[in-house]
Amino acid sequence: MVLAYETPGSIQDQLHDHPDIKQVIVQEYDGSQVAFVHCEVPMKVSYLREVLQSADLVPDELYVVLDDTNLAQLRKDKLRSRADYVTPTSPTEEYLCALWGDLLNVDRVGVEDDFFRLGGYSMLAVLARRAIERDRGILLPAEVIFMNGKLRDLANIIDDSAAAQ
Amino acid sequence: MTVLTQERELLTAPDSPDDVNLVDRVVHATFDLSSYWSHVRQHHPVWFHPSVDGRRGFWVLSRHADVMAVYKDRSAWTSEQGNVLDALTLGGDSAGGKMLSLTDGQRHRQVRHILTRTFSISGLEALGRIIRGAAAQLIAERLEAGGGDFALHVAKQIPLQAICDILGVPLAERERIFTLTSSMVASEDPDQPFSQAWEAKNDVLLYFSLLAEERASGAGKDLVSHLVGPAGKNIGLSEEEVVFNCYSLILGGGETTRMAISGGILALLQHPEQWDAYVRGEIETGRLVEEILRWTSPSMHLARTATRDVTIHGQVIPKGDIVTVWNVSSNRDQRAFDDADQFNAARIDNPHTALGAGSHFCLGSHLARLEIAAVLEAFRDATGTFELAGQPRRIYSNFLGGINSLPLRMSPK
Numbered sequence A: 001m002v003l004a005y006e007t008p009g010s011i012q013d014q015l016h017d018h019p020d021i022k023q024v025i026v027q028e029y030d031g032s033q034v035a036f037v038h039c040e041v042p043m044k045v046s047y048l049r050e051v052l053q054s055a056d057l058v059p060d061e062l063y064v065v066l067d068d069t070n071l072a073q074l075r076k077d078k079l080r081s082r083a084d085y086v087t088p089t090s091p092t093e094e095y096l097c098a099l100w101g102d103l104l105n106v107d108r109v110g111v112e113d114d115f116f117r118l119g120g121y122s123m124l125a126v127l128a129r130r131a132i133e134r135d136r137g138i139l140l141p142a143e144v145i146f147m148n149g150k151l152r153d154l155a156n157i158i159d160d161s162a163a164a165q
Numbered sequence B: 001m002t003v004l005t006q007e008r009e010l011l012t013a014p015d016s017p018d019d020v021n022l023v024d025r026v027v028h029a030t031f032d033l034s035s036y037w038s039h040v041r042q043h044h045p046v047w048f049h050p051s052v053d054g055r056r057g058f059w060v061l062s063r064h065a066d067v068m069a070v071y072k073d074r075s076a077w078t079s080e081q082g083n084v085l086d087a088l089t090l091g092g093d094s095a096g097g098k099m100l101s102l103t104d105g106q107r108h109r110q111v112r113h114i115l116t117r118t119f120s121i122s123g124l125e126a127l128g129r130i131i132r133g134a135a136a137q138l139i140a141e142r143l144e145a146g147g148g149d150f151a152l153h154v155a156k157q158i159p160l161q162a163i164c165d166i167l168g169v170p171l172a173e174r175e176r177i178f179t180l181t182s183s184m185v186a187s188e189d190p191d192q193p194f195s196q197a198w199e200a201k202n203d204v205l206l207y208f209s210l211l212a213e214e215r216a217s218g219a220g221k222d223l224v225s226h227l228v229g230p231a232g233k234n235i236g237l238s239e240e241e242v243v244f245n246c247y248s249l250i251l252g253g254g255e256t257t258r259m260a261i262s263g264g265i266l267a268l269l270q271h272p273e274q275w276d277a278y279v280r281g282e283i284e285t286g287r288l289v290e291e292i293l294r295w296t297s298p299s300m301h302l303a304r305t306a307t308r309d310v311t312i313h314g315q316v317i318p319k320g321d322i323v324t325v326w327n328v329s330s331n332r333d334q335r336a337f338d339d340a341d342q343f344n345a346a347r348i349d350n351p352h353t354a355l356g357a358g359s360h361f362c363l364g365s366h367l368a369r370l371e372i373a374a375v376l377e378a379f380r381d382a383t384g385t386f387e388l389a390g391q392p393r394r395i396y397s398n399f400l401g402g403i404n405s406l407p408l409r410m411s412p413k
Helices: A045-054 A068-081 A091-104 A122-136 A142-147 A151-164 B025-030 B034-043 B064-072 B085-089 B105-116 B125-145 B150-155 B157-167 B171-181 B194-214 B223-228 B230-234 B239-254 B256-270 B272-279 B285-296 B365-382
Strands: A002-005 A021-029 A032-039 A061-065 B046-049 B058-061 B147-149 B301-306 B310-312 B315-317 B322-326 B383-388 B403-405 B407-412
Touching: A021 A045, A032 A045, A045 A061, A045 A091, A091 A122, A091 A151, A122 A142, A122 A151, A122 B194, A122 B239, A142 A151, A142 B194, B058 B064, B058 B085, B064 B322, B085 B301, B085 B322, B105 B223, B105 B230, B105 B239, B125 B147, B125 B150, B125 B157, B125 B365, B125 B407, B147 B150, B150 B157, B150 B256, B150 B403, B157 B171, B157 B223, B157 B239, B157 B256, B157 B365, B171 B194, B171 B239, B194 B223, B194 B239, B223 B230, B223 B239, B239 B256, B256 B272, B256 B285, B256 B365, B256 B383, B256 B403, B272 B365, B285 B365, B365 B383
Parallel strands: A002 A021, A032 A061, B058 B322
Antiparallel strands: A021 A032, B046 B058, B147 B407, B301 B322, B310 B315, B383 B407
């Protein structure tokens, strides 16, 4: 495995032995350190974050890359699709950040992030609706999911619905 | 029998391919595109439709031989990115590789294999009796009432009830499912917003996601139980694959056949001499069914993505490009059909492409033919006279073509 840096850094090379990770590219964007992990097989970002942490690499954002043929384009797309990270404050925002991160396999979801821009498609919206019903007791209409791609907006609606009940 | 009025006069489309936007769903419901397609077949057999509204452009194939060649060539074209215009030109279908019609190769063979039995002639035997009984019953009700909206009261009901019987959708849920499926790829309203189709699709996916969970024991006799049970488990069918395939079956089973049935009855209304010949027993139902499939072509187009550079009539279609094949055109191609622009219920040589061809040939072809035949025979056996009682109305879609309203006055024999 190779660690490649586009910006100078001093991170130990301790990831040699991980068989499924082919390459990690770390790049700095507007002061944030972004890691692109090129894997042989699909892997959860939460797991990869632990692996990188063991090598003292703690990026601000982490992306899984499965096919490096269009890595450059992918990097541009990924970064464009992300809103500036805004930390969740309410319990509902924290809940949704964790839920989306898990469903979309995206690292560090913030309250300004948009479900669809992060790659949310119909079936993932179904899984989100089912999870929210299970955990929050509210079955959101499809329209609400479609019209409120931004996490903060959806969190507000869930809180308002809960308050109205 | 008298014909009061014809189907609403469609406007004649311009001849130049550049003047017709095939992405626009209103175009297909408003214009008679037959002279346009004839012109495109003759002069632009491999034509690139430019990008519209920021969507990707795509190739248009219109000749019967070219459409068949695309269906039959498994190596040059893939369905995995999507198989209709909207999904492909908007960036690809999220069900790619997880729905039978959007899967190629080994996985396609595995999934098709576990579905084949249900949709085979022998697998449909018992359901066929129910369908024939239901068709006779629904038509008797219409005759009793002096008529009605044939599209709504008969053509919609038969395929919907049949596919719901197969999937095991409870009776009480069927009207709601129908309302949703009918706005997923087409609409009754030319201004229906994009969001409404998305929401309808999402509710159908949610419905089948819950149904799949409810049937998790796999013990039921319905197709959902079959998919979540041992048959599905043996090939490692994921929950997502189960749900996407149910979605595909309800759409394919419920939506296309109702267009063929309504369009077929309208064609008989417009060709009274052929209706008379059918009543006299001079035309076999089977031939009439094939001609109705050719004439109505409910799936107006299908689409593929090139897996390598492909040359057709000297034109290179580059790897990765979208190619659309238009059944509405191939089924009127004079190169493949005698008097292609004539409805001929007795047509003998009828190699239409309404059900596709090759590895993705319509899984529900036997069911569709059975349903159309059941309605035609029940209609023939009980109906004395029928005429239009209002304007037939076409749906708005760039994929599904046909009428969703056919007001008839009917009287019994």
